[in-house]
Amino acid sequence: MNSVVCIKRVPETAEATLKIDPANRKLEVDNLVFGINEADNYALEQALLLEEEFGGEVIVVSVGPPETDEIIRMALAKGAGRAIRISPENLSELDPYSIAKLIAHELEDEEYDLIFTGCQASDDGFSQVGVALAELLGIQHLSMAVKMETEEESATVNRELEGGLMAQYKLNFPAVITIQTGLNEPRYASILGIKRAGSKEIRVVEPGSWNEKMVELNKLSFPPPGKMAEIFQGSPAETAEKVCEVLKTKGLL
Amino acid sequence: MSKEIFVIIEHRRGTIRDVSYELLTKANDFANNIGGSTAAVILGNELDEMVQHLKSSAHKIIALKNEKLGDFHSEYYQEALKSIIEERSPLLVMLGHTSASYDLAPALAVAMGLPLISGCSDLRLEGNKVITLNQVYGGKINAEYSFETEKGGIITLLPGSVPAKPGGLSAEVEEVNVSFEREFEDKVFIQFVESAAGEIDITQAEKIIAIGRGIKEEDNIAMIEEFAQSIGAVVACSRPIVDAGWLPKDRQVGSSGKTVKPKVYIALGISGDFQHLMGMRNADTIIAVNKDPNAPIFGAADYGIVDDLFKVVPAIKDKLAQL
C-alpha cells in the first residue's frame, strides 16, 4: 500500500509572544520554534502503520521553505521512504487552493492508494488542503477521520461530527483522508535516525512565483483588547478570595 | 451579478442545527447592507417540517430533494449544490464552519472554480470584494482575507460568531427535485456512531471545572477532582486531556466534544482555542486561570486570573475551607 502524507511546518504559538511584521502581513518568526503540524503528525503515523501492515512506501510532501527539511527529515527518520518539498517564491502569500494545486501537480506521476493530510493546520486553521486536493485529483475523500479500519483496497472510517457523534463511511481507494488528532500514537524520531535519514531523497521543486491564488491575505492584527475579561490582580490568596466572592454572589457555594 | 446570498442549511437526524440560524442572521444583515436578499438552501429527503422552521429566517427557501440527500454525504451535496449555484449565480454561498463543511466546501469550491475562505467570524463587502475576519494562530491574531466577487465565492462561518435572531421574514418556498447522473459507490455512508457513554454527564452539570494541557500531568488531575468535589462540580477538559487518555471522551468540552451551559465554568490551564470555546462560551459565568496573559480564553471569560493554576487552585481550596 503506497501512501502520500502532506505535512506542514508551523510555528508553536500557544505560549510564545507573537509579533507581526511592519507590513502587517506576516508573523515575525525570530523567537518562534517550528515543528510539524499536530494533526499532520497523526496523519504521518497512520501512513507508517499501514506501511508496516501492508508494505509499500510512504512519500512525504510539503509545501514550505527550505527549513521545512527539518520536519521532513523527521518524517523520513520515522520510516517514510522519500520526500518532495515544494518551495514557491511567494510562499507566504499562497492560499490553500494554491497549495493543493502545487501538491496535485507533483502527485500526477505518483502511484498511491491513499493520501493523508492533517484535518487542520494550527496556524491558519483553514482545513482546506486535503479535501481540495482530492477534488483536483478526482478521487474520493473523507475528512476528520478519528477511527480507521483498513483493508487492501478500502477502509471503514469514522469521521468526527460535533457533539461527540461520529459518522461511519466505507471508502474505496484511491482516496484522500484528513486525519484528526488522537487517531493513533505518533512515534518518536531519534536524532541518530534523523541523521541517518539524511541519505534519503528529498526532491526539491521550485515552481518560482505562483499566481493562481483566489484568496488574498490583506492584513494581520492583534485582536482588540476590549472584550477581555476582568482580570483579578494580586497574590494567589487574593485572587482566590475574589473567585470565592463571585461564586458566593452567584449562589453557587 | 445577482445580490442573492445562499445559506446552506445544516441538519442532522431531522433537526436543523443551531449554526444555520446564526448563518441566516449574519446573511440577512449582510444582505440588508448591500440591498440583496437571502436564500436558505436546504438539501434532503423529507424537508417539509424543517422548511416550516426556516420560513421567517430568509427571503427565499430552496429545497433540494432527493432520497440520496437524506443524510449528509459530501459528494451528493456537492453535485446538487453545484447545479443550483451554476444556475443562479449567487453573490456568495455561506456555510457553517462545521464537520459538514470541512468535507464539502473545499471540494465544492475547486469543482466550481470559486474562491473559499473558511472559518471566518465576520465578513463585509467593500466594492467588489468580500472581506472576512479570521482568527489565526489559535486565536492570538486576527487576519483579514478577501476575494473578488466577479464569479461569486464561498465562505464558512465559525459557529457562535453571531447570536441567532428571529428574521421576521416570510420566505417563498421553491422545491426542486434533484436527480443524480451517477452514484458515489466509492464513498458510502454507513451509520452514525455514538461515542461510548460514561457515568458523568457534563452537559447537565451546574458547575464545571475544566482542565487543559496546563494541568501538565495526569497525576495532577486528582487535585482538581478533589477541588471539584468540594464545591459539587464535575471535571471536564479540553481535548488534549482526552487524547492523552487522562479523562474519558465524554468529559471533553468543545466542538468535537460536548457543549455545556453550566452556571459557572472554571477553565484551568486551557488556552481557549475556538474549538474549545465553542463548547462552553454560553456558560453563565466563565472564570479562567492561565499563566499566559494573552491566552485567548481571557477573551471569552468574565473573570480571569493570570497566574499559575498550581498556585491559584490550592489558594481557592484554602479559602473555601475557611468559609
Added chain:
Amino acid sequence: MSAGDLEKHDVLSCIQCGRCTAGCPVSIRTTFNIRGTINLNLRERKKWIQPQDIWSCTTCHTCASRCPKGVGIVDYIMGLRSYQVERGKIDPAARDALESILKHGNPWGRVREKRSDWIGENKVRILQEGESTEVLLFVGCTPAYDPKAQKSAQALSRILAIAGVDFAIMGNSETCCGNEVKRMGELGLFEMLVEDNTNLFSKYKFNKLVTISPHCYNTFKNEYPNLGDKVIHYTQFLVELSEKGKLKLSNDNEAKAIFHDPCFLGKQNLIYEEPRTLLKAVLKEELLEFDRNRERSQCCEGGGGRMWIEVDSDKPRTAEERVRDAHYYGAEILATSCPFCLLTLSDAVKTAGLEDKLQVKDICSIISPGEGEKDGQT
C-alpha cells in the same frame, strides 16, 4: 543486544547472584527485575531483547554499586533503551519530553523566552557573550520553569548575592544538560546537547560552573569534555564559601530536619558530607538520619526519565514510603538538594496526607527562605 555490546558493559561476567534486583527500588513496585532481564539476554545473545519494563528503571545506580562483578548495569539498560528509542516506539510522555528538549531546550514543553522568568524581583546578572564571571550558575530546566523548584534558584541566587559572589547565569540561552536524555537512551540527542552546550560555554569566561541539580552536575562533571574541574554542586560551593567566612550560617532554625540523599549526588558522585555540613550549620537541633541513608539511600523514582514516564503499579511510590519514613523519624522538614527529589517528595507528602506535618525543602531554601516561607509555610 549483541555479544559485543554485552561484553562492553561486562554483562557477560554476571554470575546471576541477584544482588542488583535485591537493592533495586522499583523491583518491589513493578514487574521489572534487572537480574531477570540480564538472564534473558544472556540466553539470547544475538537478539535485541525489548522488555518494556526497563522503562521503570530510575538509573539510580543502586544495582551497579552492589554488583560484585562490576557489571555496567545502568549503561546496559541505557543501551537497551536506546534500541527502543531508535525504533521510535516509546512512551508518549517520554517522546514529548525529548521532542521538547530538541525544540525548546527543556523537557517541560515551555518556551525558551520564559526560561529566566524565575528571576522575578531577584537581582541576577545575565551573562552576555564574551563576558566573564567567577561563577556561572547553571540553573537547569526544572528550577527554571517549575514553580516549586524555582524557589531553589531564587534562594540560591539570594545566598550568592549576600555572600558577595561574582555570579551570573546564561539567561534564555541556557539549554538542557542532557543527563536525563542520555538515561532515556536518546544517545544522539545527548551528543548533540553536549556539542551545543560545549559551544555555548566556550562563549563565556568562568572559573566555576555551579549547578542546582545533581543531575546536571553528574553529566557536566563526568560526561562532558573539558569541564570536569570547573563543575561543582551548589552544596559543595556553599560549604567552600562558609569555610572561607564569606557565607555566615547561624544555627537558628528550630525545625527537626532529616536529609534525603539524592542518588545523583550521593551514590553516583559520593557527595554525602557537604549537604549535611550545611544543614548542621543552620539547624538548632541535631540532623536526623534515615536508616537507609548515604549509599543505601532509597531512590525517589525521579531519575532516568521517570519524571515523565509512569509505571504500572498498585504499590505506593517509593517517594511515598520515603516521606512516611521521614515523618516516622520525627522530621518536620525533609531536606534534599535535588529539584527532582523536591518534586517527587513534595508530591508524595500530599498523597501520604502529611501536608500539615512535613515539608520538603531544598537545602538552599532552608538557608534562605523566600517570601512567606519564613514562618514555616511553603
